Amino acid sequence: MVVIVPSSYPAQGIVYMLGHPSLFKHLICPLFLTILWGIAALIFGFAYLLKLQAHALIEVKCPAAVAWIVCIIFVLLEVAVLSILFYLIILPIYQDTLFDRVLKLRGLKHVLKRNEGNDVVKCMRGVSGGLWILLFQIMVLIITLPVNVIPVLGQMAFATVNGWVLTFGLRFHYDAEIRNITVLQSRREAWQRRKEYTGFGAVGVGLEMIPLANLLFVWTNIVGAALWVADEIEQEESRMQQEQASHGLMGAAEAGSYHPGNQFQMTAQMHAPSFSQQQDPYFAQQQQSSLSSPYAHQGSARIPPRDKKHPEV
Template identity: 75%
Template sequence: MVIIPSSYPAQGIFYMLGHPSLFKNLICPILLTIIWGLAMLIFGFAYLLKLQAHALINVKCPAAVAWIVCIIFVLLEVGVLSILFYLIILPIYQDGLFDRVLKLRGLKHVLKANEGNDLVKCMRGVSGGLWILFFQILVLILTLPLNIVPILGQMAFAIINGWVLTFGLRFHYDAEIRNISVLQSRREAWQRRSDYTSFGAVAVGLEMIPIANIFFVWTNIVGCALWVADEIEKSEAQLQLEQSSQTLMGTHQNIPLKVNTLNYSPGSRVTGVNSGLPSYTPQMQPQYQPSDPYAHQGSPRVPPKNKKHPEV
């Protein structure tokens, strides 16, 4: 199985369209964001608009200009608050969508094997998620001026933010399924920065498309889950192959020695299927004559020395 990380954002689109049940994970956060936006809109025009307009009028700003400027301010404030609300609740539903894709791929046993310590996982996920969100916003603000440069600047913006985006998308798998720390997850993300960047650059490019980016935010999660699922299946197949090889080797090592007793006669060599073994004759058998035949308990009774042993 050849894994090409940059292909998974596109795979996520087709996989999500082919599995309509995944759209259930989108309904709740979108509805909550719409309700929150309407509430902020009502609050803004009922309270903030008058407050801000009167503040401008008190500093000798013309009333008409003050009201127009405050309407624009309120719309911007509602938009920013709605986006922040969406970004805060998004990881909760991202994790659910990620796990659902793994279940559809037949990897439910991976999720079950890592159940337990929910409080520890929750604390790790929340703390790590907030740190990653802060880091994403910081990198986004610092690299935003790159978009001024046509094509090359946007490509650089997608590449730089791509690594950070992939780190955030895979963090749920690292922290809550693999049970590794934020530091270990970040170290592995940096070691695999080529794969992370190739996936993330395509994902960021899709999320830069206006309007459609609302859909691509979710398909990128599906694509990341498909990437992880392929890695898990590849690892399990390799482990199964190694176990089969070890079992086969153990079977060969336990094959008993087979001797052809039909060709055996006193004084002749033992012949059998295993060639290369040293030849054996009855005369090579050591003549054991203990000084005290009853010195060791449990040893067989040995005839006295003046009696000859029968030949074997």
């Protein structure tokens, strides 16, 4: 049986994705759309926002050279923020497809088929829950961002706090659209298993904090979460099969203990005289008389017919 260590699955996701190149096709579309969005935002920023912001600073008596330099930096930051937000918004759409693809590669296609149906309900639950989780992630990210000023310990605290939120978001698709549980039930389970969720998420957030490489690690974390879920499903199915096998063996043992001859043996034992009765002379006399009687083997006691020659008065 596989030992589940949640903190190891982000690394397993990297290895698994590199070993299955077919998974990379799920990255092409969102990255391409994000690049297009970034280029459009960059053009809009330098064509419109740069002049607007620079003139605003110049009007408040800011030196022109300083105003233009500051505004260029502002525009680049604004474009980066807009690109990240766009990427985070479209990411859940494609991460669910990647998640399901990993389950299929692990031979768990039957789990997805078994939970088909009520697509409208699942879609509404997934969209509403996904938006709530996204807003929650952004809020926690903004609140905990200042702790990164503290060297090492600040980054560890940041990864730990945001790690639980990250894991909750990655596994929500499985909870809402495969297990068919509500957002409240998913959140309650995530909090009950916060040690496991934090262990996985802390490593995942740490990987996503690496510049440029985080564009890949965002996806490998999804693969890692899917591998974690796949191992849990396989363990649960294995446990259920063992229980069914044990129940089957118990039923076969109980059926094998029954034999048609046993019933006659038990009946004979019930009607057999005890040792004390065998030693009793009165019982022996009654038994002998019953054996000599022509009615001893009848189902009930019978009275012999009257003698016609000597009728009773």
